[in-house]
Structure formats: C-alpha cells, structure tokens
Amino acid sequence: MVIDASEAHPTAGQDSGPVVRRRPRRGPAAWVAMYHSVADCTDDPFNVTVSADRLHRQLAWLRGRGLRGVSMRELLDARARGEERGLVGLTFDDGYADFLTTALPVLRRWQCGATVFPVVGRLGGENGWEPSGPCKRLLDANDIRLITAAGVEVGSHGLTHADLTRVPEDTLHAEVHHSRALLAEITGQEIQGFCYPYGSVDARVRAAVHAAGYRYACATAPDPEDAGDLALPRIHIGQADTGLRLEVKRRLARTWGRAVEAS
Structure with missing residues (x-):
C-alpha cells in the first residue's frame, strides 16, 4: 500500500514529503505442531505419546478456533x-504404526491433514533408538502406501534415526539421499520433506538436505538466524497439552521463534 502525504494534507505548493511504502498486513504467522505416537501409554519417559482422546480434544480445540490442521506441503503451498x-501444520515423527490405526481416524473425523516422517531404514521394525521406554512398532512399507492413498504426506526422517550432526559424510549422504529414494519408490510420489532426527541440524547437514533436493526440512527449535525452509521450527505437543496450554503455545509461537514466517 502507498500512502501519499499530499492527499492527507492537500495544501497547494507544499512538499508532499516522502512516499511511505508499507507491507500488506498479514494474519498471524503459521505454526507447526510436532507429534510422535498416538496410543494409550503410561510408560512414556520422553513425552512422545498422546492418547487418541487427547488428540481428539486438541483437534477439536483447533477447529473450534477456526484453525485447521494440514500437511506441511499444503501449509507451504498456502504460504506461497x-x-x-x-x-x-501437523507432523508425526518416527512413523509409529499407531498413526495408521489410531491417529488417522481422529484426523479424518476433524477433516485434518498431516505429514508423517518415518525412519525409512526401520520400516516394520521397532523404535530401537530409544534407550528406555516402551518398544513400539513402526509403519511398514504397505502401511506407508495406505496412508499415502489416504492423502497423508510422507517425508523422510532418515534411515536409522541417527543424529546427523555426528555422522561421517558417507553416512550423512545415505541417510538423506537413500531414504528419499526409498520413500519415492514406496509411495510413487516425489518426497518433498525431511525431518532432522532429534531436531539436530547444522550447516553441513542442512547443505546435504538441500543437495538431496528436498523442498523443506523440519527441525525443533533452530536458532532464529538459522531458521528457514530447511530448518522449520515446530512446537512439541504432548499429553499434558490441554486447550489452555495450546492457546499459550499458539500465542507465543512467534515470540519463541517457533512460527513459520511468510517467505
């Protein structure tokens, strides 16, 4: 929008002053919720599990405020x-099998989309990277095809859930490139998204993700100067997140540097 001071003060012969250009006002910056497993689980030392009832209540809270959960692909397309x-944005890390059996029916009920980031080298196995806590089954290749057919976006979470900032170059290349190729073969679709295991990312890892051809990558809480489409911030959502806690997190998303800013 252009504001001309001469229109505000129409005095003949008077200098109208500089033209002030203002960016169009946009709505609140979007944010991304980070989920993992959806199941009934009392032994959850890493706070990665929400019950189906809690997810139901969280999505009801979103829809009741005029918000809708979508995949990262849809969110970034809308942002453009x-x-x-x-x-x-609704993201589910690790690719737990309970996404298909438990989370997806709740998402469908509330007409929400999502992105799932499976650990590609462990499909059909268990979450062996967890040093303690319950063993949980992971989606297998056929499960991936089923959720893809249901309209769920699938992105890569690497091959083994390794901290990519600590692996050698050949391992990093395999984790990033090979996982993308495997998922593309399983889904028959281009894989646009990557999710950094443990949220760990540095310049070397980010460069590898860029070189592999990903459109975007999800982190957890990157440094503000490092945040961008290859290090998108997210807000962790757990079992304790009632409507009140969600409202606080929503309002503080930009303050915390957890908002997906306009490009």
Whole structure:
C-alpha cells in the first residue's frame, strides 16, 4: 500500500514529503505442531505419546478456533499464495504404526491433514533408538502406501534415526539421499520433506538436505538466524497439552521463534 502525504494534507505548493511504502498486513504467522505416537501409554519417559482422546480434544480445540490442521506441503503451498492464515501444520515423527490405526481416524473425523516422517531404514521394525521406554512398532512399507492413498504426506526422517550432526559424510549422504529414494519408490510420489532426527541440524547437514533436493526440512527449535525452509521450527505437543496450554503455545509461537514466517 502507498500512502501519499499530499492527499492527507492537500495544501497547494507544499512538499508532499516522502512516499511511505508499507507491507500488506498479514494474519498471524503459521505454526507447526510436532507429534510422535498416538496410543494409550503410561510408560512414556520422553513425552512422545498422546492418547487418541487427547488428540481428539486438541483437534477439536483447533477447529473450534477456526484453525485447521494440514500437511506441511499444503501449509507451504498456502504460504506461497499468502493464504496460510488459519492453517496449522501437523507432523508425526518416527512413523509409529499407531498413526495408521489410531491417529488417522481422529484426523479424518476433524477433516485434518498431516505429514508423517518415518525412519525409512526401520520400516516394520521397532523404535530401537530409544534407550528406555516402551518398544513400539513402526509403519511398514504397505502401511506407508495406505496412508499415502489416504492423502497423508510422507517425508523422510532418515534411515536409522541417527543424529546427523555426528555422522561421517558417507553416512550423512545415505541417510538423506537413500531414504528419499526409498520413500519415492514406496509411495510413487516425489518426497518433498525431511525431518532432522532429534531436531539436530547444522550447516553441513542442512547443505546435504538441500543437495538431496528436498523442498523443506523440519527441525525443533533452530536458532532464529538459522531458521528457514530447511530448518522449520515446530512446537512439541504432548499429553499434558490441554486447550489452555495450546492457546499459550499458539500465542507465543512467534515470540519463541517457533512460527513459520511468510517467505
């Protein structure tokens, strides 16, 4: 929008002053929720599990405030059009089998989309990277095809859930490139998204993800100067997140540096 001071003060012969250009006002910056497993679980030392009832209540809270959960692909496409207002990215890390059996029916009930990031080298196995806590089954290749057919976006979480900032170059290349190729073969789709295991990312890892051809990558809480489409911040959502806690997290998303800013 252009504001001309001469229109505000129409005095003949008077200098109208500089033209002030202001960026169009946008709605609140979008944010991304980070989930993991959806199941009934009392032994959860890493706070990665929410019950189906809690997920139901959280999605009801979103929809009751005019918000809708979507995949990262849909969120970024909407952002490119300047239409991200009212959208919240929903991501599910690790690719637990309970996404298909438990989370997906709840998402469908509330007409929400999501992105799942499976650990590609462990499909059909268990979460062996967890030093303690319950063993949980992971999605297998056929499960991946089923959720893809249901409209769920699938992205890569690497091959083994390794901290990529600590692996040698050949391992990093395999974790990033090979996992993308395997998922593309399973889904028959281009894999656009990557999710850094443990949220760990540095310049070397980010460069490898860029070189592999990913459109975006999800982190957890990157440094503000490092945040961007290859290090998108997210907000962890757990079993304790009632409507009140979600409202606080929503309002503080930009303050915490956890908002997906307009490009």
